[in-house]
Amino acid sequence: MAENLQKGILPFFFVSLYGSGFIFCEYGLQNASAMAFLCLRFFITFCILAFIVYLFELPLPKTRKEFLHIFIAGSLTVGTFSIGGFLSVSYGVSGALNALIIALQPVLVTFLANRLLGEQINYRIVLGLFIGFIGVAFVVVSKIDLSSSSYIGIMCSIISLLGLCFGNLYQKKYCSEMNLFSGSSIQLFASTLLTLPFLYFEDIRVNWNFEFIIALSYMGIGVSIGAVSLLYIMIKNGEVSKVASIFYFVPVSASILSYFLLDQEIDRYIVLGIFFIFGSILLIHKKRKKKNV
Template sequence: MLLSMKTLALPIVFIFLYGSGFVFTAFGLENSSPMAFLALRFFIAFFILLIIASVLRVQWPNTLLEFVHISTAGLLTVGVFSIGVFLSISFGISASLSALIIALQPIIVTFLAVKLLGEKFNMKILIGLLLGILGVAFVVSSKVGGSSSQILGIVFSIIALLGLSFGNIYQKKYCSNMNLYSGGAIQTLSSTILVVPILLFFEDINITFNGDFLIALVYMSVGVSIGALSLLYVMIEKGEVSKVSSVFYMMPVCAALISYFLFDIDIDITMFIGIFAVLVGILLINKK
């Protein structure tokens, strides 16, 4: 019973932390340019993880190849994904719509896992995936606009989706035994290095250090970059990556709910229909 509660608690906490990250990204971008916000977030997370790894004297990669694998997984899962989401939202895509696009991740991951990791695929999983798509479509149906100004934002969300999907597969294949603290420090550092050239050469840097921005920065640095990603890696290590990815269907649901409580955005009947379809889809994918 205790084991079942622990197994259930991991995805629930992950969903809350990761899903709310879309909302706090939008919150922080009201006072900062995207890459400046992201560079600060990555550096703070790196510094904290480095201190924890040093104090606990955890194991670091033994070989250069192991270091490269961890860095590559981090560049995809952390770097490319975060850059895509931040730029997407900065171009006017709502947190819910960005989360919806990322929620398509289970489809990509499931087929990649079948091809590259030899995981099983059956009709039950297919139906669950389709129900999940239907559910997230209902959740954000009222928030999707046809404005041409959203096209670039949608493209960046798709880039984020691909980075996260390939990064999860790479993490499962090459970095399942990675230490969360030393590996996390390496991944956030490599992601910082990826962001810096974009920040220096392609962005008009501006930051307003007020209370709202600091709240968003601390939450994204500690809650998401350390907390949520650590939970994701634990779930990937312990389970099939295709089934772990199914929890991403809850991202737009979580983002929409938190947007409601923080910004008073109404929840209509489509929200409840979507939540029901999402939960049924996840149940089908994960049911043994």
């Protein structure tokens, strides 16, 4: 039962929460400058989690070393990933191009997990990763706008990608046993500190209207607590390379939700991309048949 939950329900909820985050992010950035939005999101969510930890007397890291590992993992997975993504958007990189760059994450994580964590790679995983990337390309290709993108923006997207990759690997190696609430509160505190210097270079703007409060609440609770917790549970219980492949579904989720919430069309390329991505996930997660001795 627990294995079925891990393989079916958790990835579904993760993709739904994470994919819809792109939509609420757009609403948030319409009413606040990028780093101000991020800093508020991280700090408010940190306060909520810290209160939960205090209220229920949840366990904290036992040593400074354990605290530092959690701090570093959060700085990468949450802080670097989010800051890089938000800065890339502010430099004109479209959400579609961002999605395509982040779609390299499963490939990069799989290679690094093999080298650093000793996870096995076979031809099915390699083929699945290749097919999945093609699927993401089909989903986002019609929305990619290169004309407004800058080299700095694309570099920020790459930094975002590297933060997510190395953060997931670091989480798997050093933080798999952390308490989700106390550990996440430390990681959000780390991400808040990481965001603060960028405020100095920004024309800070916050419009506290209903749309912004909804976006801030969703990004804080739905994504920073809900989606990230699900990601960490999946990383703890499975191979990080296979968990990374779930990210192929995030642009699909964002496209489907955009259809219902923003009246954006789902064209034949998106449908074709969805089939490619489903095929890739089946290949990557297919179990090897045990040979009878």
